[in-house]
Amino acid sequence: MNEHPKKPFLHVVVCAAGIAGDAHKLITAAQERGWGVGVVATPQGLGFLDVEAIEGRTGYPIRSAWRSPGKPRPLPPADALAVAPATFITVNKWAAGIADTLALGILCEAYGMGIPTAVLPYVNAAMAAHPAYGWSLERLRSMGVLVGSYEPHRPKAGGGADRFRWEEALELLGPVLSGAAGT
Template sequence: MSTRTLYLFSSAAAPVRDIARVIEDAQADGWDVCLGLTPTAARWLGGSLDGLAALTGHPVRWDHGLPGDPEPWPVADAILFAPATFNSVNAWALGLTSSFVVGVLAEAIGKGTPTAVMPCLNAALAAHPQFEQSVGTLRAAGVRVLLGEGGAVPDGSGQANAAAYPWRTALDALREPRLHV
């Protein structure tokens, strides 16, 4: 039985369609996985949410619970946010916590929870000056940003290539001591 809990968060980018396989890979690595999605990612995976909950053994979350509701997940030992869109990365870095996922990620910085993020965006969005500032902000806060060499490389075509998204790299980053600062 797993003793380490991973919050696997994903936003609406093409690689999210492989999330069941990624959950299985993380479980094979010894993680108890809790899946959180941005609202759009939850809509994309709508027909699979019950199956994903059965796979993880935890409810899939994309919205905040009500005040006083019991916490349905164990405490995270680490968080991986992948794929993370331009919008979600910028919202997180700016502290704009209107979504469940970004709210938990913002709190994770303050709690010191080891966190890694692997963006998924095209080269045009990656060139936007706010994105560079956001990546710098997250890195300065101790978040492991898997971007460029050793992570995801922005796609020049404007179309995300889901098959080329380096999920294994993201999962392997959870093993690295520098993630656990």
């Protein structure tokens, strides 16, 4: 019998942060671990991406806007979600249940569907100091979201890209999805 197991599928949600252009690092790492990958970008995050290169790499269009009723879903269903990089605004809106973009709608719905989700925040220390941010991370953790370990960078520095570990999303999801992709 030549049946092959279904390849698990990861939705990578990309937000508008200076390092978003490096999202290909997570895509490549996931594909090397046997995942199919599709990208969902926040409307602002879309401008940070090399759309043609990512679509060529994944074989799927990048989603950023709601699809019209009756149109087919362009991505297979997610077995897991990785939000990287996650901005201050996305973390706070998601934790508050605000689904005013496709990306946030997918994240809010994932909780109710039980889809394993990892988030790799990328914020500066001044933003991270705001009380809402800490509360939001706690709310996400209480929802079962796996939160990455990145420490906020200095304000107005645009730094920390060298410390951002894209593959941490897969490490966080590995134990949750043991055996799904050999992670």
